[in-house]
Amino acid sequence: MMTGMKSIAHRRRANADDRLDGVFHALSDRTRRALLARLVAGPAMVTELAAPHAMSLAAVSKHVRVLESAGLVARTIDGRIHRCALAPGPLREIETCLDFYRDFWSETLDSLARHAEREPRR
Amino acid sequence: MRGLSLVTRRLVRADAARLFADWTEADRLVQWWGPRGVQCTGAEIDLRVGGRYRIGNRFADGREVTITGVFERIEAPHCLVFTWRLDPGPDLDERVTVRFEPRGAATEIVVVHERIASAEARASHQAGWEGCLDGLARHAEA
Numbered sequence: 001m002m003t004g005m006k007s008i009a010h011r012r013r014a015n016a017d018d019r020l021d022g023v024f025h026a027l028s029d030r031t032r033r034a035l036l037a038r039l040v041a042g043p044a045m046v047t048e049l050a051a052p053h054a055m056s057l058a059a060v061s062k063h064v065r066v067l068e069s070a071g072l073v074a075r076t077i078d079g080r081i082h083r084c085a086l087a088p089g090p091l092r093e094i095e096t097c098l099d100f101y102r103d104f105w106s107e108t109l110d111s112l113a114r115h116a117e118r119e120p121r122r
Numbered sequence: 123m124r125g126l127s128l129v130t131r132r133l134v135r136a137d138a139a140r141l142f143a144d145w146t147e148a149d150r151l152v153q154w155w156g157p158r159g160v161q162c163t164g165a166e167i168d169l170r171v172g173g174r175y176r177i178g179n180r181f182a183d184g185r186e187v188t189i190t191g192v193f194e195r196i197e198a199p200h201c202l203v204f205t206w207r208l209d210p211g212p213d214l215d216e217r218v219t220v221r222f223e224p225r226g227a228a229t230e231i232v233v234v235h236e237r238i239a240s241a242e243a244r245a246s247h248q249a250g251w252e253g254c255l256d257g258l259a260r261h262a263e264a
Contacts (some may be wrong), residue, residue, distance in 0.1 A: 045153055084164035098128060105233050107157030112231070115154035116136035116144060 019071070023090045026070035031055070032063050036072060036086065043085035127236040138222035138229045142199030145220060151177070171196055176206065192213070206235070 026032055033048055050060035064084055067073040072085040134141060143148045148165040155162040156179055163178035163186070170193065177189040188209045195203035199222055206216040219234040 023246040101128050101235050101238060102130070104157050105128070105235065106132075108155065108206035109130060109134075109231055109233065111156065112141070112144060112160075113132055114152045116134050116141055 018039060019090065020094075021071065022070040023094065026066050026072055029063065029066075031060075032067055033059070035067060039073065039084060039086040043083050046082045046084060070102060127234060130233045130235075130236060132231050133228050134227045134231055137227070138224055139199040141222050141229055141231060142202070145202065146196075146198075155179075169193065169196060187211070191218075225231060 002120045004090060027036075031053060033051070038044060038049060038052075046061055047057065049064065053060055056067070064073060064075070068075055068084075071090045072087055074083050076083050135205055144154065146167060146169050148167045151165045151167065153160045155165065155177060159182035161180040163180050165175070167173075167175045169175075172204045173193050176191070179187045179189065181187065189206050190209060191205035193202070193204045194217070195201060201222070202220045203216055206218045207214070210221075212238070216237045219232075219236070219238065221230075221232040221234075223230045223232060
């Protein structure tokens with residue numbers, strides 16, 4: 001992070017369930033998903049984020065704030081320039097959790113199948 | 123929307139009654155429970171609506187995790203619904219539905235794991251941050 005920039009990322013210290021609700025709320029809108037997809041390519045100013053969208057800068061700013069409060073976007077302010085960057089922590093958390101259970105159930109059911117198909121029925 | 127859900131299916135060449143018993147009798151469950159690298163260290167099952175179960179798991183790295191919950195629905199031999207909580211883990215109840223659906227001489231087991239919540243307690247066990255952008259792309263394109 002460049003010096004002189006002041007982070008205004010407001011990370012909610014809510015419990016895990018609230019945080020997850022916030023992430024899914026943020027992802028439930030196509031404009032916000034498009035904004036995130038743009039940020040995968042690299043940080044951008046709010047004006048740059050707004051350019052491809054047929055809506056006002058204020059409307060796009062509002063979407064960015066939703067992403068910010070979900071912890072998906074971190075904003076830095078340098079003078080009058082607001083720069084947004086992807087903060088993939090929450091998505092990583094979701095991904096990790098799903099991966100854990102995907103492997104867990106897949107392998108557990110494999111194990112049950114091996115057990116049930118090997119042993120004669122009782 | 124609260125949490126995520128995940129569906130896993132497996133066709134097993136055994137009948138539903140046998141598989142239901144494998145799942146709901148503790149001495150049978152310990153014989154097969156768990157993914158690769160996880161040893162089932164014991165199980166207690168009080169098979170009635172409102173009854174509790176506990177399943178001990180020892181991971182390859184030595185961590186011990188107990189899965190606990192309460193049965194919400196029991197329809198032998200076709201359906202089982204129970205809450206799911208990891209200890210240690212988040213202070214949240216997830217829910218698992220297991221269906222045993224006859225397919226000729228075989229049975230399709232369908233596990234629906236719902237209300238999957240924060241991976242906070244589990245994320246620390248996973249190495250690296252890779253995959254996060256792939257994950258984002260999938261979410262973003264959804």
